[in-house]
Amino acid sequence: MTTTNTDRQLVLTRVIDATPEKIFRCWTTPELLQKWFAPKPWTTPVAELDVRAGGASNIVMRSPEGADYPAPGIYLEVVPNRKLVFTDAFSAGWIPAGEPFMTAEITLEPTADGKTVYTATARHWTSEACERHIKMGFHEGWGQCTTQLEELAKSI
Numbered sequence: 001m002t003t004t005n006t007d008r009q010l011v012l013t014r015v016i017d018a019t020p021e022k023i024f025r026c027w028t029t030p031e032l033l034q035k036w037f038a039p040k041p042w043t044t045p046v047a048e049l050d051v052r053a054g055g056a057s058n059i060v061m062r063s064p065e066g067a068d069y070p071a072p073g074i075y076l077e078v079v080p081n082r083k084l085v086f087t088d089a090f091s092a093g094w095i096p097a098g099e100p101f102m103t104a105e106i107t108l109e110p111t112a113d114g115k116t117v118y119t120a121t122a123r124h125w126t127s128e129a130c131e132r133h134i135k136m137g138f139h140e141g142w143g144q145c146t147t148q149l150e151e152l153a154k155s156i
Helices: 020-028 030-036 127-136 138-155
Strands: 002-005 009-016 043-049 056-062 068-079 083-087 102-110 116-124
Touching (some): 009 127, 009 138, 020 030, 020 083, 020 102, 020 116, 030 043, 030 138, 116 127, 116 138, 127 138
Antiparallel strands (some): 002 009, 009 116, 043 056, 068 083, 102 116
């Protein structure tokens, strides 16, 4: 796994032992996303996904203590089996968010041996938001979730 940072962008890249199609399915099927999206022991009790450009998502992560952390957003770009771009700057109906935090881009590049170069990029509105994401555990949390994603994608 490689990670790179700039003042407003965080990037995680890893080769995953699963096809882009399986990984995309894990990102776009609510029942599958709920199995890997939050770093264990956190859970994802809610995953409502309208996976199309302009479609809304509503994902809720739950801490081990039972606190819920909603993450509503909008898909900006959807390229089946290759790319997802989404943001928390808007919620359903293009209603502006109170304080946008980031736009995420997930890219899936197939390899000749049936694996995938998986790149997750988080672009933040400010350098302060980026720094806050680092302190929240971006590298550890997104890294653990990527491992969980790989395990699930390999099993379907």
